[in-house]
Amino acid sequence: MVPNTADTALWPAPHASGAVDATVHVPGSKSVTNRALVLAALASEPGWLRRPLRSRDTLLMAGALRAMGIEIEEGVGPDGTGEAWRVLPTGLRGPATVDVGNAGTVMRFLPPVAALADGPVRFDGDPRSYERPLNGVIDALRQLGARIDDDGRGALPLTVHGGGALDGGPVAIDASSSSQFVSALLLSGPRFNQGVEVRHTGATLPSLPHIRMTVDMLRAVGAQVDTPESGGEPNVWRVTPGALLGRDLVIEPDLSNAQPFLAAALVTGGRVTIPDWPARTTQPGDRLREIFTEMGGSCELTEYGLVFTGSGSIHGIDVDLSEVGELTPGIAAVAALADSPSTLRGVAHLRLHETDRLAALTKEINELGGDVTETADGLHIRPRRLHGGIFHTYDDHRMATAGAIIGLAVEGVQIENVATTAKTLPDFPDLWTGMLGA
Ligand SMILES: O=C(O)C1=C[C@@H](OP(=O)(O)O)[C@@H](O)[C@H](O)C1
Ligand SMILES: C=C(OP(=O)(O)O)C(=O)O
Numbered sequence: 178m179v180p181n182t183a184d185t186a187l188w189p190a191p192h193a194s195g196a197v198d199a200t201v202h203v204p205g206s207k208s209v210t211n212r213a214l215v216l217a218a219l220a221s222e223p224g225w226l227r228r229p230l231r232s233r234d235t236l237l238m239a240g241a242l243r244a245m246g247i248e249i250e251e252g253v254g255p256d257g258t259g260e261a262w263r264v265l266p267t268g269l270r271g272p273a274t275v276d277v278g279n280a281g282t283v284m285r286f287l288p289p290v291a292a293l294a295d296g297p298v299r300f301d302g303d304p305r306s307y308e309r310p311l312n313g314v315i316d317a318l319r320q321l322g323a324r325i326d327d328d329g330r331g332a333l334p335l336t337v338h339g340g341g342a343l344d345g346g347p348v349a350i351d352a353s354s355s356s357q358f359v360s361a362l363l364l365s366g367p368r369f370n371q372g373v374e375v376r377h378t379g380a381t382l383p384s385l386p387h388i389r390m391t392v393d394m395l396r397a398v399g400a401q402v403d404t405p406e407s408g409g410e411p412n413v414w415r416v417t418p419g420a421l422l423g424r425d426l427v428i429e430p431d432l433s434n435a436q437p438f439l440a441a442a443l444v445t446g447g448r449v450t451i452p453d454w455p456a457r458t459t460q461p462g463d464r465l466r467e468i469f470t471e472m473g474g475s476c477e478l479t480e481y482g483l484v485f486t487g488s489g490s491i492h493g494i495d496v497d498l499s500e501v502g503e504l505t506p507g508i509a510a511v512a513a514l515a516d517s518p519s520t521l522r523g524v525a526h527l528r529l530h531e532t533d534r535l536a537a538l539t540k541e542i543n544e545l546g547g548d549v550t551e552t553a554d555g556l557h558i559r560p561r562r563l564h565g566g567i568f569h570t571y572d573d574h575r576m577a578t579a580g581a582i583i584g585l586a587v588e589g590v591q592i593e594n595v596a597t598t599a600k601t602l603p604d605f606p607d608l609w610t611g612m613l614g615a
Pocket of ligand 1: 207208209249281282353354356357360383387462502503
């Protein structure tokens with residue numbers, strides 16, 4: 178069990194007294210860490226994860242894999258530097274019980290893994306996990322030959338009756354509510370008897386960089402993957418059956434969690450350096466270089482990392498965020514402080530994230546005096562002078578960091594349950610006050 182750290186105390190969001198000038202070491206990527214854990218668990222030899230993210234979502238993933246019989250040793254790396262986890266893929270077992278918390282990656286990526294276990298695996302989680310869509314994964318696994326007991330809503334809780342192996346083959350799903358359906362099937366695909374061919378039939382598909390991340394990481398452990406981008410059919414991904422290698426992988430910093438720190442440079446007209454920003458990455462947070470530059474900053478990517486500088490002005494933006502939906506709360510917070518209106522589009526699926534993020538951002542920014550309206554697929558934000566007040570987080574880590582961004586510029590903002598940042602960034606309050614030189 179990795180408890181949901183809820184803290185009803187109010188956290189006074191620090192107000193910036195001047196331009197920030199800081200270097201912030203951002204911990205590892207949630208999305209990379211959890212994919213690396215799954216791929217290492219499915220491999221045919223041991224592997225290492227170096228600089229993994231240690232947060233609620235990744236500890237839930239590690240706990241779930243351990244419950245299914247995988248050994249994960251937490252320690253320092255082979256060369257003695259930094260934290261490293263050694264994964265020993267010792268066979269997938271049931272019966273087991275998995276707590277997914279409210280982690281999309283755990284609730285979507287692990288049912289296909291459980292189908293390969295040799296007994297039943299029961300999945301349960303936070304109340305919100307019952308509301309997040311899982312139908313794409315459930316329907317697909319049934320098409321591929323798995324037996325699943327659920328209550329027919331296409332969501333948790335459920336039990337996957339692992340049979341030790343899965344036929345696999347072609348499958349058609351609508352992944353318009355979450356790219357994680359596609360990633361989930363591809364990640365386990367090499368271990369299905371016939372591999373897998375995933376055809377997305379919906380009108381839209383969010384978070385494409387996260388699907389590219391899945392494909393890149395599969396290829397890095399030796400899988401053969403055909404994609405629309407490598408000359409295949411549009412909306413079709415194919416994974417050939419085969420053994421996966423155990424690798425020694427250094428996890429990149431979480432660029433989406435770098436967002437509030439970059440925003441601090443933008444909002445205060447200061448400068449923030451993020452060491453180890455990768456020169457090439459599939460992480461959606463890399464798009465911040467372009468988005469926050471359009472909103473008034475400038476950046477330089479050096480061998481050391483990313484140096485981001487604010488100009489003192491913040492401009493509104495009209496942007497389609499469908500590929501990078503998880504950046505929306507932080508962009509909305511900056512947009513609320515800008516000198517012109519913003520329109521954020523292409524993110525209807527955010528209503529099904531940790532909370533209904535479109536409703537939550539609208540309500541909380543407006544309660545501080547803002548002028549935000551929801552559109553069919555996003556937000557329209559007209560900046561107004563904001564005032565202090567309580568910023569509720571709805572158990573959503575990115576709501577907490579969005580509130581902290583506003584607090585830099587607006588005195589008297591108090592974040593309810595800042596501890597919810599533990600989902601992906603447990604050190605957030607310390608990193609934030611450290612950045613401000615407190
Ligand atoms: O695969 C992943 O690691 C993720 C995919 C995205 O999910 P959706 O496609 O459901 O938005 C993203 O929002 C989430 O934070 C992480
Ligand atoms: C949507 C998110 O998370 P999850 O992996 O739970 O879907 C997120 O981190 O913004």
